[in-house]
Amino acid sequence: MDSGASRSTHPALVFLGASGTVTGSRFLVTDGSDRLLVDAGLYQGLRELRRLNWAPFPVAPADIDAVVLTHAHLDHTGYLPRLVSEGFAGEVLCTPGTAALAAIVLRDSAHLQEEDARYANEGGWSRHDPALPLYTSADVERTLEHLHPVAFGEPRPVDGMNVTLQRAGHILGSSVAVVDIGGERVVFSGDLGRPGHPILRPPVKPPAASAMVLESTYGDRRHPPADPDALADAVRRTMDRGGVVLIPAFAVDRTELVLLELLRLRRAGRIPQVPIFVDSPMALAALDVYRAALSAHSDELDSKRAAPLRDLEHLDVHRIRDAAASEQLNRPKGPCIIISASGMATGGRVVHHLLRQLPDPRNSVVLTGYQAQGTRGRQLVEGARAVKMHGRYVPVRAEVVAILDFSVHADADELVAWVASAPELPQTVYVVHGEPTSSRALADRIQDELGIVAVVPRLGERVLLGS
Numbered sequence: 001m002d003s004g005a006s007r008s009t010h011p012a013l014v015f016l017g018a019s020g021t022v023t024g025s026r027f028l029v030t031d032g033s034d035r036l037l038v039d040a041g042l043y044q045g046l047r048e049l050r051r052l053n054w055a056p057f058p059v060a061p062a063d064i065d066a067v068v069l070t071h072a073h074l075d076h077t078g079y080l081p082r083l084v085s086e087g088f089a090g091e092v093l094c095t096p097g098t099a100a101l102a103a104i105v106l107r108d109s110a111h112l113q114e115e116d117a118r119y120a121n122e123g124g125w126s127r128h129d130p131a132l133p134l135y136t137s138a139d140v141e142r143t144l145e146h147l148h149p150v151a152f153g154e155p156r157p158v159d160g161m162n163v164t165l166q167r168a169g170h171i172l173g174s175s176v177a178v179v180d181i182g183g184e185r186v187v188f189s190g191d192l193g194r195p196g197h198p199i200l201r202p203p204v205k206p207p208a209a210s211a212m213v214l215e216s217t218y219g220d221r222r223h224p225p226a227d228p229d230a231l232a233d234a235v236r237r238t239m240d241r242g243g244v245v246l247i248p249a250f251a252v253d254r255t256e257l258v259l260l261e262l263l264r265l266r267r268a269g270r271i272p273q274v275p276i277f278v279d280s281p282m283a284l285a286a287l288d289v290y291r292a293a294l295s296a297h298s299d300e301l302d303s304k305r306a307a308p309l310r311d312l313e314h315l316d317v318h319r320i321r322d323a324a325a326s327e328q329l330n331r332p333k334g335p336c337i338i339i340s341a342s343g344m345a346t347g348g349r350v351v352h353h354l355l356r357q358l359p360d361p362r363n364s365v366v367l368t369g370y371q372a373q374g375t376r377g378r379q380l381v382e383g384a385r386a387v388k389m390h391g392r393y394v395p396v397r398a399e400v401v402a403i404l405d406f407s408v409h410a411d412a413d414e415l416v417a418w419v420a421s422a423p424e425l426p427q428t429v430y431v432v433h434g435e436p437t438s439s440r441a442l443a444d445r446i447q448d449e450l451g452i453v454a455v456v457p458r459l460g461e462r463v464l465l466g467s
Contacts, residue, residue, distance in 0.1 A: 042078025070190025097173020169193030216434030219442030
């Protein structure tokens with residue numbers, strides 16, 4: 001696909017990912033000579049989407065001047081080492097929090113891909129011979145040398161453009177990217193946080209801009225009222241059965257929030273004192289980043305609400321770092337809680353735990369966030385009686401509990417309100433990073449309620465910025 005980046009010197013925007021899907025965020029801003037990529041995300045979920053990670057990138061990576069990362073999650077950063085391995089040599093701009101977390105996320109991603117390739121080759125269940133990782137740990141180390149932290153609110157020139165990052169309140173370091181080019185301004189929401197994030201301060205209001213690129217993960221729904229009993233009830237039921245509570249949780253931000261909720265419930269006497277195993281080196285490293293930010297009095301954190309991060313030792317928490325200890329968790333000595341990545345059960349150590357725990361009706365699997373199409377988490381939420389892992393189907397006899405209280409994505413009402421809070425409404429809102437029905441519903445609401453053009457762009461579509 002030709003991005004059309006060289007066809008005009010008029011500022012333009014090209015949608016190279018996250019169009020019609022909730023993963024793979026990649027957006028090119030160009031005036032024909034300068035090229036800035038906003039986010040370099042990995043496609044996840046459905047097989048046809050994952051295959052896009054292997055497709056030739058529409059723009060020669062060596063021709064991209066710089067990359068801006070809105071935050072550290074894999075669907076916004078996970079393609080970056082592939083770009084570097086194929087010739088990208090520019091700066092990667094991001095906040096200090098994103099730089100710290102992206103290093104953890106990308107190292108883990110490379111390790112998992114290398115491990116998955118090794119398992120596939122040993123087990124003979126890959127269609128490719130040999131199975132290969134998308135990128136290696138060495139590619140990641142080269143990539144990290146390109147990260148250039150930029151403070152919130154500090155304009156940063158990139159050739160003929162200016163980039164400013166503003167607080168997005170989604171995870172630590174998450175930002176809204178404001179790009180000025182050729183007299184035009186485009187605002188990228190990244191993943192937008194909620195006004196009431198449990199420990200982070202809310203997103204700032206967007207500035208006036210001619211165009212806005214807006215995520216729509218929850219674009220067709222409102223978050224339900226929080227259920228203060230859901231997790232406690234699930235834990236108590238499982239403990240009464242003598243089982244294991246397995247919580248697939250995103251390593252960045254979600255594990256922190258799950259631990260804080262377990263701490264609250266334990267202090268209130270709502271759950272028994274049982275061992276809690278955090279089986280994710282990435283989650284443990286991210287937890288250290290969050291606690292360091294609290295100690296440094298980061299202005300991203302609500303200091304009062306984040307303070308319990310210092311008190312997690314009051315829980316019976318066991319940090320599982322090595323593979324041997326993780327393997328032992330597949331045969332626990334008694335009732336316990338296991339928190340492990342990934343949050344959608346697409347890879348990582350949680351897959352091995354699911355293999356062992358799903359067939360046992362005493363156990364429960366608690367899903368704590370959005371589950372994209374094509375993921376094992378989505379299959380479990382939708383009532384699958386068997387799921388495929390490592391080349392074979394595993395029966396689902398464990399109780400499956402979906403708890404939506406932990407979502408830190410803005411819902412439809414919050415997204416519309418955020419757009420409306422700009423000092424001047426944008427001429428056009430491009431709705432991305434959502435499943436088709438979600439993106440379409442949000443675009444229709446923005447057009448109907450705010451009276452501005454809102455469209456769902458096609459993958460590869462190129463649009464001009466400004467009137």
